[in-house]
Amino acid sequence: MELLDRYLQAVRKHLPWERQDDIIAELRANLEAQLEDKEAELGRPLTKEEAEEWLKQIGSPIQVAARYQRQQYLIGPALFPTYSYILKLVLTWATVIYLIASVVTIATQGLGVEALAGISLVHVALRLPWIWLVNAGIVTLIFALVERAGARFPEKIYPLAPMPAQWSPLDLPPVGAEDGDWRKPRSFTKSLLEVFFGCLLLAYILLVPHYPFLLFGPGAWYLHSLPYLLAPVWWPFYWCLVAINVLDVAWKLVDLARGAWQKRKNPVRHLAMQVLSLIPVGILLAAPEHKLFLLKNPADAATLGGSLVAANKGAFQVLSIVVALVILQLVWMGVKMGLNAYRKRVAAR
């Protein structure tokens, strides 16, 4: 029957090439036997419509051929948990690295005009899905190759898994360890030590301007001989730093006085302190013409101008990276807090 021949030809196209002849010969024998039985029942050959209906019931050529394939999935169930875990890690870190690199690039392009910086940020945001796609594609390709190799050489390819067969419950982290100190109650001694060391740090910060060797060690005497000096912007930065530390110590003292030291650390307070810590760095980043260092003698500009620009640019880049990292951490903390609150609300329903 011509329709059957066409059907088998279409199935053959999608079969594994090394077994095409064998499978088609078997399939032809079985289908022809089935056709004979049908025609014997009817007492006549099948009409074109009946033959079409019969072949439709068997299935489309692609579907029929697919069942003869050895591997039916790109990444199998044994490997999928590892793939999912690695994919999430890669996408997270790709996003972090891309955002940091973009922020530093925008900041150091000398785009003083806010509109241009805004356009660059939009461009960064629009490129982000492409970054995800490329990274996801690479991870998927690697795991698909491992799956294929594992299917062909199962004894050689060791099955990858996040929990390999030889794992032990004793190796798992203790309860609450993933949340840090949020769940464990704090001891009085620990709280008192936090206040003590907070006061020590504050005293240290207050003494550094008068005794620079506390920060730079013996290099403090070498600093005097350098032709550079700190720009005036460092003073607001310094006093802001002092204010934040005073606030932190005061907050801890109030907790001690109220007897609230036993309560676990408030994540909102932690988040607030992290946000406040951005202010001094922001003051430096907002320095006029991004000048953090100046020349002691303006006449040296001809010889030392280039290295001064390089120093200022380098410092600005470092600060940009620091701010980007802190902001990403804050966003991550905010997202985690939001997700936890949502999870609790859903569980309470």
Add this chain to the structure above:
Amino acid sequence: MCHTVYFVQCMGYSMTLTENLFENLRLELRRGCLTLAVLAQLKQEHYGYTLRKALAGRGMEIDESTLYPLLRRLEAQGLLTSEWREEEKRNKRFYRLSSDGEQIFARLLEEWNQINTSIANLL
């Protein structure tokens, strides 16, 4: 009237979902039994079409696109042996249980009986 139309449509939609769910679970249940049924029937020699007819005659309907690849898989796993022979002027591939297939079948049958007993106890 709109409320009634909407209600009937929702009922129809949920019934379709229930039917689909039942169909999926039913297929899963049957899929688990197919290998056992095929091995049981191949204690006698069959080729693809006669095997399908024999299984259908005993209440185990399997469509061609499931059965024929299954036979190839079982042969690749060493549970069946096959040979091409001419019958009624047509070359056909005849399958039967291998010695490994007989052992595996006996163990699967035991497992099946245990499952049956457990289910009967649960019910």
